[in-house]
Each structure stands twice: as C-alpha cells, then as structure tokens.
Amino acid sequence: MTEPILLTSAQMASFVARGFLRFDAAVPAEINAQFMAEAGGVPELAEGGKIAKVYGETLAASAIPEAPAGMPLADVYPRDSAVGRMLDLPLVRGALQSLLGEAPVFDHHFLHVTFPPRFHEAAHHENVSQHTHQDSTIDPRLSFDVQVMYYPHRVTRPMGGTRFIPGTHLRKVSEVALGRYQNMLGQQHMVCEAGTLLFLHHGMWHGGGVNLSDDVRYMFKIRMHASGSQVRRWDVDDAPRPNAQRAIFFRKSAPEPGTVETILTTPEPWFEQDTSRLEYVNRIKLWRYLTDDPAYDADYWLTRLETVS
Numbered sequence: 001m002t003e004p005i006l007l008t009s010a011q012m013a014s015f016v017a018r019g020f021l022r023f024d025a026a027v028p029a030e031i032n033a034q035f036m037a038e039a040g041g042v043p044e045l046a047e048g049g050k051i052a053k054v055y056g057e058t059l060a061a062s063a064i065p066e067a068p069a070g071m072p073l074a075d076v077y078p079r080d081s082a083v084g085r086m087l088d089l090p091l092v093r094g095a096l097q098s099l100l101g102e103a104p105v106f107d108h109h110f111l112h113v114t115f116p117p118r119f120h121e122a123a124h125h126e127n128v129s130q131h132t133h134q135d136s137t138i139d140p141r142l143s144f145d146v147q148v149m150y151y152p153h154r155v156t157r158p159m160g161g162t163r164f165i166p167g168t169h170l171r172k173v174s175e176v177a178l179g180r181y182q183n184m185l186g187q188q189h190m191v192c193e194a195g196t197l198l199f200l201h202h203g204m205w206h207g208g209g210v211n212l213s214d215d216v217r218y219m220f221k222i223r224m225h226a227s228g229s230q231v232r233r234w235d236v237d238d239a240p241r242p243n244a245q246r247a248i249f250f251r252k253s254a255p256e257p258g259t260v261e262t263i264l265t266t267p268e269p270w271f272e273q274d275t276s277r278l279e280y281v282n283r284i285k286l287w288r289y290l291t292d293d294p295a296y297d298a299d300y301w302l303t304r305l306e307t308v309s
Contacts, residue, residue: 002090003090004090004093004094004097005090005091005093005094005095006094006097006098006233006234006235007021007094007095007098007099007234007235008234008235008238009234009235009236009238009260010238010258010260010263011098011234012098012099012234012290013260013263013264013287014263015099015199015201016263016264016283016286016287016290017167017263017264017266017283018166018167018268019166019167019168019169019170019200019201019203019204020164020166020169020198020199020200020201020204021095021198021199022196022197022198022199023091023095023196023197023198023199024192024193024196025192025193025194025195025196026089026091026092026195026196026197027086027089027150027152027194027195027196027197028195029194029195031082031085031086031195032082032152032153032194032195034081034082034085035082035083035086035150035152035220036152036153036218037082038062038063038064038081038082038083039058039062039063039064039111039152039218039220040058040061040062040063041058042054042058042113042115042216043057043058045115045118045119045122045123046122047122048122048123048124049122049123050123051115051119051120051123051125054115054119055113058111058113059111062111063081064083064109064111064220065077065078067106067109069106069107069108070105070106070107071105071106072103072104072105072106072227073087073096073103073104073105073106073222073224074103075106076106076109082152083150083220083222086150091197092148092197095199096146096148096224097233098233098234098235099146099199099230099233099234100146100224100225100226100227100230100233101226101227101228101229101230101233102227102228102233103227103228104146104224104225104226104227105224105225105226105227106222106223106224107145107223107224107225108222108223109220109221109222109223110220110221111218111219111220112208112218112219112220112221113216113217113218114159114160114208114209114210114211114216114217114219115127115211115216116211116212116213116214116215116216117211117212118214127210127211127212128210129160129163129182129207129208129209129210130207130208130209131178131179131182131207132163132165132178132179132181132182132205132206132207133175133178133179133205133206133207134168134172134173134175134178134203134204134205134206135147135202135203135204135206135223139172139202139203140172142285142286142289143225143226143230143289144169144201144202144203144225144230144286145201145202145223145224145225146199146200146201146202146223146224146225147199147200147201147202147204147221147222147223148197148198148199148200148221148222148223148224149162149190149197149198149199149200149219149220149221150196150197150219150220150221150222151190151192151194151195151196151197151198151218151219152194152195152218152220153194153217153218154192154193154194155190155191155192155196155217156191156213157189157191158211158212158213159209159211159212159213159215159217160208160209160210160211160212160213160217161189161190161191161192161209161217161219162189162190162198162206162207162208162209162219163187163188163189163190163206163207163208163209164187164188164190164198164200164204164205164206164207165181165184165186165187165188165204165205165206165268165270166186166187166188166268167186167267167268167270167271167279168203168204168205168270169200169201169202169203169204169205170201170203170279170282170283170286171203171205171279171282172203178205181205184270185268185269185270186268186269186270187270189209190219202223230289230290231289231290231291231292232290232291232292245297245299245300245303246261246299248299248300260287260298261298261299264280264283264284264287264298265280265283265298265299265301267279277301280298280299280301281301281302281305283298284296284297284298284301284302285302288302
C-alpha cells in the first residue's frame with residue numbers, strides 16, 4: 001500500500017486559519033465514473049410531482065450503504081466501492097490522518113442532489129439556494145470534526161456549487177441567524193473539475209447554491225471525527241522554528257510569507273478591523289491545541305491577555 005501523503009505545517013496552519021483545504025481533480029476519472037454509477041440516476045419529475053419523493057427514490061436506489069454513527073470509518077464502505085477507493089487514495093488518507101489522527105470515526109454521510117429549474121417548475125416550487133448555515137451550532141470544542149465534500153463531476157458556475165466563507169469556522173453563531181447572510185466578502189463557490197475534494201472544519205459557514213443549469217448536480221459529504229489525539233499528526237519534519245515574537249503594527253518590512261505566524265494572522269476580506277483580532281486569538285488557541293504547546297503565540301495576541309500585572 002502506498003504511504004499516505006501527510007499535510008505540511010503550512011497546510012495545517014491554513015486549515016486552522018481558514019477552515020478548509022481544497023484539492024482540485026484529486027480523484028481519478030475511473031473512480032468518479034464508478035461513483036456516479038453507484039449513486040444512481042435521478043428520475044425525471046412529472047407535472048405536479050414532489051421533489052422530495054424523487055430525492056427519496058434516488059437515495060433508496062443508490063448503492064451507497066446506510067451506516068450508523070460511531071462506526072470506524074474504515075468499516076463503512078466496501079474497499080472496492082467508489083467511496084472506499086476514494087478514501088484509500090494516499091492524499092485522502094494523509095489529509096485525514098493529519099487532521100484527525102489514526103482511525104477516524106464515521107458520523108454521517110449524505111448524497112446532496114441539487115435539481116435544475118425544470119424540476120422546480122414541474123413541482124411548482126421556487127428554485128432558491130440553500131440558506132447559509134453552520135452544521136454544528138453551539139459547539140465550543142477546540143477539537144473538531146472534518147467534513148469531506150466530494151464533487152464527482154465537473155461543476156460549472158450555473159450549477160450552483162457549494163458556497164462557503166473562509167475563516168468563519170471559529171465564530172460560533174445560531175444557525176437560523178446565519179440564514180440572512182447570502183453574500184459575504186471573500187466567499188467562495190465550488191466551480192471545479194470532476195474529482196475535486198474539499199476538507200472542511202465542521203464549523204464552516206456554507207450553503208448549496210441555486211442550480212440554474214440543465215443538469216442535476218451531485219455532491220457527496222462525509223462527516224467524521226477523531227478517535228484519539230489530534231496533536232501533531234501531520235508531517236512535523238517541517239515544523240516551524242521555536243516561536244519568537246515579531247514586531248507588530250510598526251513594521252519596516254512585510255511579514256515573512258508562508259510562516260505559521262503569518263498564516264495565522266492573515267485576515268479574510270470579511271474581517272472587521274477590530275473584532276478580527278478575536279479570530280486571531282481563536283486561531284492561536286486551536287494551534288496550541290494541535291501542537292500541545294500552551295506557550296505558543298503569534299504576535300503576542302494571547303500572551304498580552306495572559307500576562308499577570
């Protein structure tokens with residue numbers, strides 16, 4: 001078996017800061033074709049029919065197995081199934097090991113199907129995008145679950161690929177309140193080639209886009225969590241040098257690019273100038289958790305709060 005391709009420290013820092021890692025066209029075409037065959041086709045909707053009924057029929061006919069929460073991920077999918085083969089790719093095994101450690105635990109999965117306008121017209125149903133939401137509301141853990149989103153076919157902009165807002169994963173909010181946000185600075189839409197994978201922190205704000213194309217859009221999501229420690233599970237051979245504080249605000253040169261400190265303190269476009277500092281604090285706390293280094297800091301953001309006068 002080929003060795004897993006572990007994440008680098010820079011990739012881990014990016015996940016901590018932004019809440020996602022994206023790998024374009026990472027799954028071979030053969031596996032993508034097998035997945036589409038196993039997922040099954042969507043029957044056309046007759047006039048006055050119900051989209052929910054078609055959805056249910058699609059799920060029922062799919063070869064994707066039902067599985068209870070709490071199973072070892074390795075036991076959920078047959079090794080020769082499309083999903084089993086996708087999870088066995090060195091890149092996928094390495095990313096999951098880096099983020100969750102050995103033996104991730106299955107939580108749930110779902111086949112998301114986004115229907116084109118003709119289905120909504122036949123059902124006399126408004127064709128709208130999914131509301132922006134966070135899958136785990138009121139979840140104060142530093143530990144995190146990972147959601148793998150698999151795009152088995154090419155997704156064009158009119159097909160309404162998943163939208164998500166980088167950097168929102170550490171801001172805990174009410175899911176219902178999020179529904180008012182449909183467009184935010186820096187949000188991304190999954191326009192991608194077949195076989196693209198998106199690894200998300202469970203707290204990421206996201207939603208499915210409206211499908212305005214003629215084609216049915218598929219996305220398969222798997223949620224999983226760690227069975228043990230998440231500390232230093234990635235390739236730590238490139239671990240950063242011992243932390244040294246940098247000058248902040250009054251700088252005569254730009255911060256060194258690519259360092260953990262620079263990645264953790266790079267704002268997203270939607271950040272406010274003042275409260276964005278709360279995001280830096282939360283990022284540093286998460287990095288401390290993943291490195292088991294309670295003294296780590298970037299630009300003194302936590303140390304100044306912990307200093308006893």
